[in-house]
Amino acid sequence: MKETISLDEIYAPIEEPLLEVPDSILSILSTPNELASEVIRYFFSRQGKYLRPALTFFGAAIENHQSSLQEEKLSRLAAAFEIFHSATLIHDDIIDSAHIRRNIPTINVKWSPQVAVLVGDYLHDKAISAIFECENGRVISLFLRTAGLVCDGEIHELREKNNFNLKEDEYLEIIHKKTASLIACCIESGAILTGLPIEKVEALKRFGRDFGMAFQIVDDCLDFMGEEHEFGKTLGTDAEEGVLTLPLIRLMQVVDEPTKSKVFKIFKRGIAALEDVSDASNKLRTLKELLAEYGALDYAMAKGREFTEKARLELSIFADSPIKRSLNHLLDYVLDRNR
Amino acid sequence: MKETISLDEIYAPIEEPLLEVPDSILSILSTPNELASEVIRYFFSRQGKYLRPALTFFGAAIENHQSSLQEEKLSRLAAAFEIFHSATLIHDDIIDSAHIRRNIPTINVKWSPQVAVLVGDYLHDKAISAIFECENGRVISLFLRTAGLVCDGEIHELREKNNFNLKEDEYLEIIHKKTASLIACCIESGAILTGLPIEKVEALKRFGRDFGMAFQIVDDCLDFMGEEHEFGKTLGTDAEEGVLTLPLIRLMQVVDEPTKSKVFKIFKRGIAALEDVSDASNKLRTLKELLAEYGALDYAMAKGREFTEKARLELSIFADSPIKRSLNHLLDYVLDRNR
Numbered sequence: 079m080k081e082t083i084s085l086d087e088i089y090a091p092i093e094e095p096l097l098e099v100p101d102s103i104l105s106i107l108s109t110p111n112e113l114a115s116e117v118i119r120y121f122f123s124r125q126g127k128y129l130r131p132a133l134t135f136f137g138a139a140i141e142n143h144q145s146s147l148q149e150e151k152l153s154r155l156a157a158a159f160e161i162f163h164s165a166t167l168i169h170d171d172i173i174d175s176a177h178i179r180r181n182i183p184t185i186n187v188k189w190s191p192q193v194a195v196l197v198g199d200y201l202h203d204k205a206i207s208a209i210f211e212c213e214n215g216r217v218i219s220l221f222l223r224t225a226g227l228v229c230d231g232e233i234h235e236l237r238e239k240n241n242f243n244l245k246e247d248e249y250l251e252i253i254h255k256k257t258a259s260l261i262a263c264c265i266e267s268g269a270i271l272t273g274l275p276i277e278k279v280e281a282l283k284r285f286g287r288d289f290g291m292a293f294q295i296v297d298d299c300l301d302f303m304g305e306e307h308e309f310g311k312t313l314g315t316d317a318e319e320g321v322l323t324l325p326l327i328r329l330m331q332v333v334d335e336p337t338k339s340k341v342f343k344i345f346k347r348g349i350a351a352l353e354d355v356s357d358a359s360n361k362l363r364t365l366k367e368l369l370a371e372y373g374a375l376d377y378a379m380a381k382g383r384e385f386t387e388k389a390r391l392e393l394s395i396f397a398d399s400p401i402k403r404s405l406n407h408l409l410d411y412v413l414d415r416n417r
Numbered sequence: 418m419k420e421t422i423s424l425d426e427i428y429a430p431i432e433e434p435l436l437e438v439p440d441s442i443l444s445i446l447s448t449p450n451e452l453a454s455e456v457i458r459y460f461f462s463r464q465g466k467y468l469r470p471a472l473t474f475f476g477a478a479i480e481n482h483q484s485s486l487q488e489e490k491l492s493r494l495a496a497a498f499e500i501f502h503s504a505t506l507i508h509d510d511i512i513d514s515a516h517i518r519r520n521i522p523t524i525n526v527k528w529s530p531q532v533a534v535l536v537g538d539y540l541h542d543k544a545i546s547a548i549f550e551c552e553n554g555r556v557i558s559l560f561l562r563t564a565g566l567v568c569d570g571e572i573h574e575l576r577e578k579n580n581f582n583l584k585e586d587e588y589l590e591i592i593h594k595k596t597a598s599l600i601a602c603c604i605e606s607g608a609i610l611t612g613l614p615i616e617k618v619e620a621l622k623r624f625g626r627d628f629g630m631a632f633q634i635v636d637d638c639l640d641f642m643g644e645e646h647e648f649g650k651t652l653g654t655d656a657e658e659g660v661l662t663l664p665l666i667r668l669m670q671v672v673d674e675p676t677k678s679k680v681f682k683i684f685k686r687g688i689a690a691l692e693d694v695s696d697a698s699n700k701l702r703t704l705k706e707l708l709a710e711y712g713a714l715d716y717a718m719a720k721g722r723e724f725t726e727k728a729r730l731e732l733s734i735f736a737d738s739p740i741k742r743s744l745n746h747l748l749d750y751v752l753d754r755n756r
Contacts, residue, residue, distance in 0.1 A: 111569050112578040169538060173531040192512040192575060195534060199508060199541070200568040206545055207561040222546040229539040230450050236531060237452040 085127060088407045091400040094134040095153055099131045102157035106208045107201065115401070116299055117197045119187055121164065124180035129293070130163050130264045131156035137268025137282050140401045155212045159264045162205035162221075166228060166260075173236065174319050217267045224263040231255025240320040242342065246327055248373040253298075258290030281392045285405065288389035293412050295382040298323035299375050300416070302366050317344070317365060324381060329374040341368060383413060424466060430739040431474040438470045441496035445547045446540065456536045460503065463519035468632070469502050469603045470495035476607025476621050479740045487699070491549050491610060497547035498603045504540035505567060505599075507533050509564055512575065513658050556606045565601040570594025571726045577689065579659040585666055589630070592637075597629030620731045624744065627716055627728035632751050634721040637662035638714055641705050656683070656704060663720060668713040680707060722752060 089096055100122065100144055107118050134156040170176070171184040172191045178184065186194040209221050235252045240245050265286040269279045301316050316323050322330075329341060344365055369375050386409040396402050428435055439461065446457050473495040509515070510523040511530045517523065525533040548560050574591045579584050604625040608618045640655050641664055655662050661669075668680060683704055708714045725748040735741050 109569060111572050111576075114569065114572045124441060142426060169534050172534055191530065193572075195508050195511055195537075195570060196572045196575060198534075199537075200565070200572060202538070202541065203564045203568055204563070207565065210549075210557065210561055218549065222542070222549055225542045229535060229542055230453065233450050233453045233532075233535045233539060237450075337693060403536070 079081075083407050083411070085411060088404045088411060089128075089132055091404055092132060092139060095110065095156070096128060096132060098153050099128060099157050099160060100125065100303035101171045102153050103161055106154065106161060106204055107158055109200075113193070114197060114200055117189060117193060118201075120182075120188070121168070121185060121197075122138075124182055126160070126164075126180065128160060130261065133261060133265040133286060134268040136401055136405060137265035137286075138272045140282070140396055141267070141270045141274060141278070146365060151212050152268065154208050155217070155267060155271065156264075158205045158208035158212075159260070159267075161201050161208070162225070163260065165198045165205060166232070168194050168201065170232070172198075173232070174316075174321075206244075210270065214271055216270050218285030220263055220267060220270070224259050227255045227259045228257075231257070231259070235268050235321060238322070241322065242330060244322045244327055246324065249322070249324055249327055253291060253294040257294040257297075261290030261293065281395045285389045285392040288385045288392070289409065289412065292382040292385035292389065292409070295324055295378055295385065296412055296415065299325055299378050299382070302362075302369055302375065303416075324378040325369050326376045328377045329369055329372055332372050332374070333368070337372075339396040341365070348353055379413065386410075386413060387405065400413070420707070422746050422750070423718065424750060425471040427750060428467075428471055430743055431471060431478060432496070434474050435467060435471060437492050438496050438499060441492050441517060442500055445493065445496055445500060445543055448539075452532070453536060453539055456528060456532060457540075459521075459527070460507070460524060460536075463521055465499070465503075465519065467499060469498040469600065469614045472600060472625060473498055475740055475744060476604035476613075476625075477611045477745075479608070479621070479735055479738065480613060480617070491607065493547050494551045494556070494606060494610065495603075497544045497551075498599070498606075500547070501544035501564070502599065504537045504544060505571070507537040507540065509571070511537075512571070513655075513660075551610065553610055555609050559602055559606060559609070563598050565736065566594045566598045567596075570596070570598070571599040572628050574660060577661070580661065581669060583661045583666055585663065588661070588663055588666055591624070592630060592633040594596045595635075596633040597626045600629030600632065601625030617734060620734045624728045624731040627731070628748065628751065629726045631721040631724035631728065633753065634663055634717055634724065635751055638664055638717050638721070641701075641708055641714065642755075656701075663717040664708050664713045667716045668711055671709070671711050671713070676711075678703070686702055719754070725749075725752060 103122055104118070107122075109115055109118075134152065138152055167179065168185055171179055172186045172194045175186070176184050177187050182188075184194070185197060206221075206225070210218055212218070231252050231254070235256060238248065240250070262283045263286070266279055266283040269282045274282070298316065301323065317326065326341070330338060333341065344361060390406060390409055393402055393405055435629055442461055443457070448457075450452055473491070477491055506518065507524055510518055511525045511533045514525070515523050516526050521527075523533070524536060545560075545564070551557070570591050570593070572596060577587065577591070599653060601622045602625070605618055605622040608621045613621070637655065640662065656665065665680070672680065683700060729745060729748055732741055732744055
């Protein structure tokens with residue numbers, strides 16, 4: 079069994095450019111607008127995993143010298159992807175009525191959904207402006223296509239809320255659009271910007287896509303696992319909001335009718351409204367127990383592993399290098415992480 | 418006194434390209450996503466005034482032959498500006514909790530604020546993609562700067578909610594950013610795209626800005642005037658939401674202390690919560706009467722007229738033409754419109 083190493087160790091080969099990302103983010107987002115400025119400082123005070131900037135740097139560095147990473151352009155592009163991703167998180171938190179993100183109250187809770195709508199829009203605009211500044215037509219049009227896809231995926235997900243007949247294929251299409259497409263776009267953009275040949279760009283794009291699929295599937299599993307303070311966001315949010323993810327889709331496929339109606343009931347009325355258990359956390363526990371009992375989480379995690387193994391195959395085109403080793407470790411990390 | 422002519426008559430010189438805008442909009446926004454598609458068809462079933470596409474065409478046509486207007490690029494650019502504007506309206510309606518837009522229920526009411534967040538994002542992304550397709554670096558970077566400004570203006574407005582000390586200057590800065598900048602961007606972009614010399618581009622930009630200022634001031638007055646079904650959106654929304662616009666800013670400047678606390682009370686608790694009048698429409702009436710009594714609406718309308726007269730001066734650089742006459746009529750129209 080492979081030993082999983084930490085994200086810091088995985089990021090070691092791109093540590094230098096990655097360290098500049100927080101400053102790049104704040105520089106792209108600097109504004110005399112006091113409210114915007116306050117909200118931005120608050121949101122970015124808790125650093126995310128920086129997966130998207132990291133993948134941008136990995137894509138740029140896999141066959142290039144460290145020096146090319148120093149480029150201002152690449153740094154701003156990496157920061158812009160993180161900003162764009164943050165904009166979608168801020169709007170997602172409104173849509174999901176989420177209360178916690180990165181262990182602190184969400185913007186919709188600390189300020190208001192109104193502030194969250196506008197600050198999300200602001201980040202969105204600034205990200206696009208910064209990506210435009212990289213002056214690479216291929217990257218810009220790839221990004222604009224991807225932004226449309228992300229939004230399409232989120233609307234698709236919203237439409238399927240409370241759809242108990244949601245098929246696994248449709249779920250996979252949704253997460254491909256809303257998550258995997260942007261992750262693929264990051265590593266592909268890094269590769270494009272440093273002039274990698276097309277077959278290698280395409281391989282990295284597919285790597286990013288499959289890694290992104292696994293990442294989202296695990297994320298959806300984590301929504302039912304572990305402790306809130308560990309995961310850093312509200313648990314059970316998806317179910318509470320009527321969003322069916324892979325573990326629940328699987329559960330609905332395999333349970334008998336009485337259990338199905340039990341799940342149905344939890345789902346339909348919201349976890350917080352279930353009658354025969356005493357409080358919201360008990361209700362989430364009931365759901366977790368069912369998922370464990372019927373192996374639905376194991377099934378979903380196995381599906382995640384299928385994607386990481388597909389992603390791993392894409393790396394065979396590259397010679398061994400610290401970056402390649404990091405990308406391989408990232409595939410292990412995504413399955414074993416707890417937040 | 419000048420005779421005001423209708424918007425259709427004003428638009429006559431650009432009627433042909435303008436007629437293509439609805440199809441361009443739907444073509445830019447076409448998506449297999451059923452929910453998005455349904456919401457988009459619904460929203461665009463009620464045509465707005467198409468001010469932004471019209472100004473784009475006016476800017477392009479003022480010194481050019483009709484033929485240049487046929488260009489696909491210009492048509493898509495004009496449609497993109499309308500789409501971008503629509504995205505801001507959709508998000509504004511969430512922020513203002515507005516119920517009616519163009520005489521039909523808003524998306525946040527007919528579907529949900531969640532759907533409105535995402536469909537707004539979708540329109541936003543598609544507008545930017547379409548503007549990018551015009552392949553004119555000056556237009557693209559002008560637009561991206563403007564998009565940032567619009568959002569900045571909206572956040573600024575949100576921050577000043579319930580600020581009874583809001584100064585007229587600050588109000589003017591807010592409406593410059595949130596409204597006038599985009600209107601100026603439209604006419605300037607049209608002019609840039611057809612290669613007008615810089616001094617004429619700049620004159621049109623200033624025309625657009627001053628016209629936009631007048632337009633927003635009148636819009637803010639209309640929020641207290643006329644009938645809802647005529648105006649096509651919820652009346653008194655600004656006051657209800659604690660947004661101070663020019664009529665109220667003026668009123669607060671000129672009234673005595675007892676009246677000030679009366680207004681204060683209406684404002685602070687929301688129009689719908691005032692105790693000594695029987696229903697929301699009575700409460701709005703009270704506010705309207707005060708605005709009339711103290712000449713606050715007249716003051717605001719006079720300020721609007723100042724801006725239209727400033728805008729008119731910018732046209733002196735252009736030779737007489739049907740387009741120039743239309744732009745002059747548009748300045749009269751903006752003051753006399755009732756929706």
